[in-house]
Amino acid sequence: MPGERKAETMEEVDLLVCGAGAGGMTAALVAALEGLNVVLAEKTAQVGGTTSTSGGTTWVPGTHLSEQAGVPDKVEDARAFLESVVANRGGARLREAFLASGRAAIEELDRKTDVKFVAAAAHPDYLDGPGAAYGGRALGPVMFDGKLLGREDFDRVRPPRREFMGLGGMMVGRNELGALLSPFASLANLRSTLGIVGGYVLDRVSYKRGTRLLMGNALVARLLYSLRKAKVPVLFESGVRELMIEDGRVVGAVLEGPTGTRRIRARKGVVLATGGICWNRKIRERLFPAGTRDYALGPQTNTGDGADVAMAVGARFDDGGDSPALWMPCSSYTRPDGSLAVWPHIILDRAKPGLFAVDAKGKRFVNEANSYHDFAMGQIATGAIPAHLVCDAAFMRRYGMGMILPGAGNLAAMLKAGYVIEAKTLAELAGRLGCDAKVLAETVEAYNRSASTGVDEAFGRGSSVVNRFNGDAEAGGSNPCLGPVGAGPYYAMAVRPADLASSAGLAGDEFGRVLNEEGEPIAGLYACGNDLASIFRGTYPGPGTTIGPAMVFGWRVAKHAAGKLTDQPETVSGVMTDERTKNATL
Template identity: 80%
Template structure:
């Protein structure tokens, strides 16, 4: 049944899913495959949520895809890794469930749907430790041809961030950047550039943007394509406003949509997957550190609806452990039309040699090459909001910085827009950004000494696997450290912005929402960012938000369909005081 033509006919279902991000779409899809009568409701007119604008990397240990890629990953190794990263922060039952179900969840999606991944042979975990992986654990969505959706459904896929597309709507993979930026460097580059741009130009004859979908957009489109094949109704512009409770059980929800207010009954339960805390002002003011509350990378429609309706019926709310959110350092400027252009500094500049970050005093405070979350956590811990990325002109020409492309072709425009600050000397740069000139000079001198020796004694830059992976292998002895030379010099302000929630609804290993006493609320589930992070505010590796979203979406659907049984297993998570369970199908 098409939700676009008959949105008012659905009043009673087996499972009601609220929110069409990766978690909610997976839950709805798997529930339909299990034979449940499902309806998926999305508050906006487009599917995908935060996933659609992300890189789409999905962290799931021990899958068959790692074996197919020739980099087999073992769940036992991932368990040891997570024990070292998360340590005694709690949440072992949920992590055991995630590790237990990751492989069957990905296998089933691969076998029964159009949701396809490939394991990266080289995409390291973000931290070193026992069991950390260099490849196999991070899964990348396979490119998808958006034309397969048809024009109407293609328009339903939330587009990527405008800063991350070329020519007004062309998606480009990380491994394709060199060909597009330097098409005349080789015959291979030229052929690749012509193929990519040619396809895009043909797309624009009939579509508002390119249909060659990559990263998170490819994952979302594949989920939507699979949902349509499974004939799952999707009610767009329909958000949850209240849960219906009878005899202590959630039996449905009040939804607000184009046809007005309506009550949808759900015999198996309601799944909350509305995007997490994100733009919920009350929760942000209560939990988020100062300097991080004004901007989020999530869609503005994600206003914490799941948390609001669940806590209204007695659900517990978890503060997220070490941090209420997972972060990216972002630079920004106002476009001519008044809109805000935002660039998340993920991997393309911070890890490269010849750049450092300073706080308001002009001193370093963090390992600049660490993961985006750990860099931003360094900002928060050291009151370095904003921080400034510092480099010289040779760095800009070679690597670019933020929205300034390699080659610095748009540098003048970015200076004029106030996005980056330029100065002839370090003293002048310090004056312009408001830091202490002697301190900045001393910082650069110490950094250049480290570049000569290859050893960063202050912060250990370049010691970890992920540091070196994202550095420049052509530079030695340390691929993450290079000298800052003569001026002109440049400074770019960065602030932490949340990419996903860590705080969220308290839940158990089946995705059941728990009340304030820790007991499951019958008929109420959560997944995605609505469920508190299973990693307790840490960020182990690439895709450690999407991975649990998909796996717990799968588990929620299986449990609602009666296909997951819990049996005690004291061997799982040995060494903890918590009771652990292994899921059996």
């Protein structure tokens, strides 16, 4: 069998976790809480992976936090919702395990660790349907003071994307942006601005960036802080190179680190949480659609190591269902230092009234207000790569677009950088985009007719809950997502799909055990996070539906390795009811 070896090992532990993103860190932390001797190995010099640069929203239905927030969520509603979204694409057994354990996982982390969330009272699921929730399921990480980590460990937290930090290193929440952009509009705005900026200035005396951590950075820092309290060793710059096999069982792994090769034997097993396929060129070329293979939001060190070492010992690779990845439309430009600045268009511009997207012909091709994944899936389905977001000057001043902030104070710099195109007339804009001027004019005319009636007959923009939530109800129209495109100048910005997470990955069972080509578990081998194929089969139900399963399956993996989840599942009408599930929901 590939990887077969019986070499002497330098160390022996109960559980070896490879990869320090949300899934791997949760697995290591919960295993330590269960009394296991755990080692967490991270390929890079920093923890966090893609989680650290994300919004950190974590989708877990039916938690006690939803009750505390006054928007109690029921698992049976989430089950009905997922049945309508995922339908017959498969994976029901894993989704049921996720639903069965979500509440218990979040409760235990809340009670025993410094990993803290708050359920959003208003953060809708991305699709309408039976059981869809307006609030309660999306959990936001509580802000964290990075100084609690100490300077050395604070530097171990992978920072957010440069584009998401102000003044060279300051994190700002979405609800704080307005005050910072208009500090003198009110006394409250001024106080908020002085508090945030003043704290940041003080931080920079001793730290490389601000220590007021939000979103995914807060989640990662809280996990690291909790791991340190639990005395879990973290081996940095130690990537998994090979799995060790004895008698068909994974008994450890070979790591490559700064001091060379390191062999660690693991009595309970090895957990792969290396960040998914991400920048694995071989898999990207095989699975990813044309136009999407050169853009990813994960760290470039995420090269699909977990998939490679697992397949080398006979693991089955799952193509992810509807899509091998989960997507965000992103704009970009090259900085003077040669690096690429990338902006994911999540919620701040696409759904606002007065913006539309066109393909190479100058035609609309999708509901622009849909979730980032569904917008990008529209690009892939129609070949609109790149597509262009188009707006007028009034829109640009009010909302901004991409890295151009409301007020458009940095518009001139972004024009010079080639990030955005400006044209005085639609005909000129069509020329610059390379499309037919008549077609673009007809597109604007049709769009403005929809704006006047409030009904988008072509794509249904503004007809869903999440559309309206991300629109602008204060704009004055009958549809918060539709507004007229007025006089020039006009602006266009190119966007391309970039994968934010893998959907394709290692096939696994409800315990996170990796399966072989025959569908049987490989003894001693687990996966979670993006290394495990998505339980939503290429669909994207709501905010945080990558981190939520990553953490819940990290919890389940740890519990199984500790012997707390042991029985085989039985189902009644598709719902697991055995003793194992009862244990999982305590």
